[in-house]
Amino acid sequence: xxxxxxxxxxxxxxxxxxxxxxxTVWDGMYTLFFVxxxxxxxxxxxxxxxDLKRTMVMVILALVPSLLxxxxxxxxxxxxxxxxxxxxxxxxxMFWDKFIFGALKVLPIIIVSYGVxxxxxxxxxxxxxxxxxxxxxxxGMLIPLILPIDVPLWMVGVATVFAVVIGKxxxxxxxxxxxxxxxxxxxxxxxxxxxxMSGDEVWVNTSLEEGQQLVDGFSGAxxxxxxxxxxxxxxxxMNASVMESFIGFIPGSIGETSTLAIGLGAxxxxxxxxxxxxxxxxxxxxxxxxxxxxxxxxxxxxxELTPMHQLVIGGFAFGAVFMATDPVTGSQxxxxxxxxxxxxxxxxxxxxxxxxxxxxxxxxxxxxxNIMAPLIDHYVIAANIKKRLKRVSVKA
Amino acid sequence: xxxxxxxxxxxxxxxxxxxxxxxxxxxxxxxxxxxPTDFPTLIPKLxxxxxxxxxxxxxxxxxxEIEEVLFTSPVSGEVIDVVRGDKRKxxxxxxxxxxxxxxxxxxxxxxxxxxxxxxxxxxxxSGVWPFIxxxxxxxxxxxxxxxxxxxVTAIDTAPLAPDYGFIAHGKSAEFQAGLDALVKxxxxxxxxxxxxxxxxxxxxxxxxxxxxxxxxxPHPAGNVGIQIHHIEPINKGDxxxxxxxxxxxxxxxxxxxxxxxxxxxxxxxxxxVKKPAYIKTVLGAKIDAIVxxxxxxxxxxxxxxxxxxxxxxxxxxxxxxxxxxxxxxxxGNNQFFGWLAPGxxxxxxxxxxxxxxxxxxxxxxxTNMNGEERSxxxxxxxxxxxxxxxxxxQLLKSIMVDDIDNMEKLGIYEVAPExxxxxxxxxxxxTPVQQYVREGLNKxxxxxx
Numbered sequence: 001x002x003x004x005x006x007x008x009x010x011x012x013x014x015x016x017x018x019x020x021x022x023x024t025v026w027d028g029m030y031t032l033f034f035v036x037x038x039x040x041x042x043x044x045x046x047x048x049x050x051d052l053k054r055t056m057v058m059v060i061l062a063l064v065p066s067l068l069x070x071x072x073x074x075x076x077x078x079x080x081x082x083x084x085x086x087x088x089x090x091x092x093x094m095f096w097d098k099f100i101f102g103a104l105k106v107l108p109i110i111i112v113s114y115g116v117x118x119x120x121x122x123x124x125x126x127x128x129x130x131x132x133x134x135x136x137x138x139x140g141m142l143i144p145l146i147l148p149i150d151v152p153l154w155m156v157g158v159a160t161v162f163a164v165v166i167g168k169x170x171x172x173x174x175x176x177x178x179x180x181x182x183x184x185x186x187x188x189x190x191x192x193x194x195x196x197m198s199g200d201e202v203w204v205n206t207s208l209e210e211g212q213q214l215v216d217g218f219s220g221a222x223x224x225x226x227x228x229x230x231x232x233x234x235x236x237x238m239n240a241s242v243m244e245s246f247i248g249f250i251p252g253s254i255g256e257t258s259t260l261a262i263g264l265g266a267x268x269x270x271x272x273x274x275x276x277x278x279x280x281x282x283x284x285x286x287x288x289x290x291x292x293x294x295x296x297x298x299x300x301x302x303x304e305l306t307p308m309h310q311l312v313i314g315g316f317a318f319g320a321v322f323m324a325t326d327p328v329t330g331s332q333x334x335x336x337x338x339x340x341x342x343x344x345x346x347x348x349x350x351x352x353x354x355x356x357x358x359x360x361x362x363x364x365x366x367x368x369x370n371i372m373a374p375l376i377d378h379y380v381i382a383a384n385i386k387k388r389l390k391r392v393s394v395k396a
Numbered sequence: 397x398x399x400x401x402x403x404x405x406x407x408x409x410x411x412x413x414x415x416x417x418x419x420x421x422x423x424x425x426x427x428x429x430x431x432p433t434d435f436p437t438l439i440p441k442l443x444x445x446x447x448x449x450x451x452x453x454x455x456x457x458x459x460x461e462i463e464e465v466l467f468t469s470p471v472s473g474e475v476i477d478v479v480r481g482d483k484r485k486x487x488x489x490x491x492x493x494x495x496x497x498x499x500x501x502x503x504x505x506x507x508x509x510x511x512x513x514x515x516x517x518x519x520x521x522s523g524v525w526p527f528i529x530x531x532x533x534x535x536x537x538x539x540x541x542x543x544x545x546x547x548v549t550a551i552d553t554a555p556l557a558p559d560y561g562f563i564a565h566g567k568s569a570e571f572q573a574g575l576d577a578l579v580k581x582x583x584x585x586x587x588x589x590x591x592x593x594x595x596x597x598x599x600x601x602x603x604x605x606x607x608x609x610x611x612x613x614p615h616p617a618g619n620v621g622i623q624i625h626h627i628e629p630i631n632k633g634d635x636x637x638x639x640x641x642x643x644x645x646x647x648x649x650x651x652x653x654x655x656x657x658x659x660x661x662x663x664x665x666x667x668x669v670k671k672p673a674y675i676k677t678v679l680g681a682k683i684d685a686i687v688x689x690x691x692x693x694x695x696x697x698x699x700x701x702x703x704x705x706x707x708x709x710x711x712x713x714x715x716x717x718x719x720x721x722x723x724x725x726x727x728g729n730n731q732f733f734g735w736l737a738p739g740x741x742x743x744x745x746x747x748x749x750x751x752x753x754x755x756x757x758x759x760x761x762x763t764n765m766n767g768e769e770r771s772x773x774x775x776x777x778x779x780x781x782x783x784x785x786x787x788x789x790q791l792l793k794s795i796m797v798d799d800i801d802n803m804e805k806l807g808i809y810e811v812a813p814e815x816x817x818x819x820x821x822x823x824x825x826x827t828p829v830q831q832y833v834r835e836g837l838n839k840x841x842x843x844x845x
Contacts, residue, residue: 033732034732035731035733035735035767037727037730038764039727039764040765043829043830044703045696045703046555046703047826048745048823049744049751050748050824052768054748058748133771272747272748273748327774332775388805391629392633
């Protein structure tokens, strides 16, 4: 430790030297290894142990179950498509084959996402002479997890640049952005390269080696796409019943398929108090209520899908746990958080059901509510102001 | 009539080294200092020069804006130094104390028989007036105002805070005399806010002519701003005066004995103090005699508590309003992968440290920031420790952008920097919240005058 500290101090570039980027990178690395021993000068003399790095790391830890499951599931879906395993054998057969195959596919996406994103961040930080802020640590992990496995790497890079620059840096960087950075990347890809980002082709890796062929009747469609066509029945025939979807051996974006893994992450976020339980709870509640209303309506098989089923397919759970709860882009007042989350739930299911062209309603719902969040807060605070004014007039 | 208030939001920070309830000894201060910097927005004008002889109660300086407000010497002796800072700003007026204290004599009378003007005059002349602070702005009360109410707080919930009941025990007569003087100053009520967590001392429970309110709950329940908010919130245009119950004792002594007796008991606490206990000393006393041989090396000396106190050097002086001297370890060491450490020894209001599993543990916290300043990212953490019907983050942001109109609307008249101390403690982004609030209040005061 001491040796590392000495070494780092030795190679420390000048802050106002010829290469500001060098200093930014050094500072970023140094503060990663050591929480600097700055002490409080004015104000409080003691401070809470938590800092932004720790907050972000907690979110990343919470993402680990989804990531590991996602990696495994990529392999599982691949070998399923080849007919080398059956759906019943999701854990027993070829465990390491699946895991290694998945890792080889997923890790490059993560590396591109972090490499490009952090690169852009470092350049902006050096340019603005700011310390590097930790916001992208989480975004960089979220972006790969909400992408389909067959997305080309260059697209990941382009989308990340777009998201970091247009989604965040133009507003002033970490803490200032209006919409969720990771979802900006996803939305960018969705609208810029629709052929690569939707349809039935991209969700399962079907790269074939010599002598391999796809199993008969393979479609590659996600449960969501199937549910639009045939409701509960279609889901059950493709092995995506409520329980199976909950556990998550289904096609879909890398990290979003297993509600179970997401639930483990949610548990960590709630215990540590990093994510708002208000938003999480109300998002699920909103989704449940909307699905229930559609059940009553029942105009098509998709509407008749049970609320539980709606919540465990697609990106709903992932969005509710990791995206909606982003404190920067979400509602900031406690009352506002209930409204914000509830409406995300409502809109997510509504978009999904009404417009089959946009099966990923969650993404659009969250982006939309990100934009609405300041408005919600405005009215919540206006109510508080009104209450205070009333106190005066009652007295007078 | 009385009111019971239960504060739900907030947090107690359990630190090691709370003062044991016994008076170890009396420390005779050889040197005392009055610091104009203890009084926000004050512009001091000197009444003495170096070499002058003063008695306890002789003015050292006064308020340029309201000249009646005098700041008088806590001891008798000789003015030995006036320490100045940038632009010749007066930082300290030093008085070398006599061995035997000579007192100026002031009117000695039962305040209830005096008129409001007579009470005011006696308090202003003797130098006890600055103990009374006003909301809004959290500054010394303006004697020309008549406040809506006066709130006296008899609890302190800050970390390692002194037990006011222990210090005031047995001084009912002085306390009542002080309250009687305060009653004269307002057309409204004098509120005495006492501890509702445990049994308050009988000095407080038997007080007369006041409305006694019981306040229960974690810190910041002891902050007078929080108490006022729950008893009768301040609106725009209202003026409420506040003071600590221990200051009422000093005011009481003035009316009973006709002198400014600035001796006081303080809590000498903190993890580096060898025998944390109560000590009898005097307002503004130099602390070297107190700390010498009684503390471990490497400490930070704080006049006041670790959340709102002032950093002083080991031969520094106690501040005007403080009844506490805290010594905690100074930080400054880099922490290798500190953001990943399990953290059994760090106290956090978040759940990200294992120390959360040990709710009764007492902590030995140092002065490390435990991170670097960042943009505000996390939401909801201020609200958890800010028990007022005010949006703290939004108010803070309106202060940051100088939006006077919104500051007013969001309730800045009700708050003081100390009410935000826990927010500042908890802040993930390490924002200097109290400093911002102070600046906001100063700005508003300037705008309004």
